[in-house]
Amino acid sequence: MPIVAAVFDAFGTVVHIKRKHHPFRRLLRIGAQQGRRPSGIDLHCLMTSNLSLEAAADRFGITLSSQQLTSLQQDLDDELESISVYPDAVDALLMLKAQGIVTGICSNLAAPYGPVLRKLLCDVEAFALSYEVGMMKPQEGIYRNICDQLQVRPNRGMTPSGERVMMIGDSLQCDQIGPEAIGISGYYLDRKGAGGLTNLVQFAQLVIEDKR
Incomplete structure (x- = not known):
């Protein structure tokens, strides 16, 4: 056989995903607002590393306020729930x-x-x-x-x-x-x-x- x-x-x-919020994309936008230049390898890093939102912010040198992190995590949680x-x-x-x-x-x-x-x-x-x-x-x-x-x-x-x-x-x-x-x-x-x-x-x- x-x-x-x-x-x-x-x-x-x-x-x-029924409710798309793109939290990782939002994270990179926050980084851009802080003067971090987007890199062509950002996506590759996110997709090939075991990173939470907070860990990704640390990896990219992006500073998040507790309010920003909470907002991003809420968006991520809602996305995951809608899959x-x-x-x-x-x-x-x-x-x-x-x-x-x-x-x-x-x-x-x-x-x-x-x-x-x-x-x-x-x-x-x-x-x-x-x-x-x-x-x-x-x-x-x-x-x-x-x-x-x-x-x-x-x-x-x-x-x-x-x-x-x-x-x-x-x-x-x-x-x-x-x-x-x-x-x-x-x-x-x-x-x-x-x-x-x-x-x-x-x-x-x-x-x-x-x-x-």
Whole structure:
């Protein structure tokens, strides 16, 4: 029986934030108001380090009043509370589980979002999260990490042992082009209907058909 693993991006693909406040972006704006020049590596630092809001402020040399920190934390807490799983993601994961297909999440995100993701998706077998792995999509290492956790070897076609890894997400670069560089079959999700795949049930059907 072929072994097929299905890997998903997280935000915008499997889960979404209903109330967006962008607290880390607000933090960087406060830093800019204090004369700190934004850097191109700020995002990379936030996404590849295990940083709370307060720790991120310390890392970037941003001074926060207790009122500012409280306001940012309240915004972050409200964002985290508003995260929910897309209905089609629930259906897709159930379809894959019923077929014995292992699933994983490979996502770029800041540390506070990880525990919520794991709680909401507790039936998913593996998580490669940028702040834990220390790499961001589309770096090859993060894709290799999720494959190692799922104990599969990426290959666009079936390997002699019958293994294949398929991935989907809402970023063409990170979820289709990036993973294909190491042999993962990548698919782009466009929930607005302009792309080939508009929901995760379609993807699950592709994965199941491939397994057969």
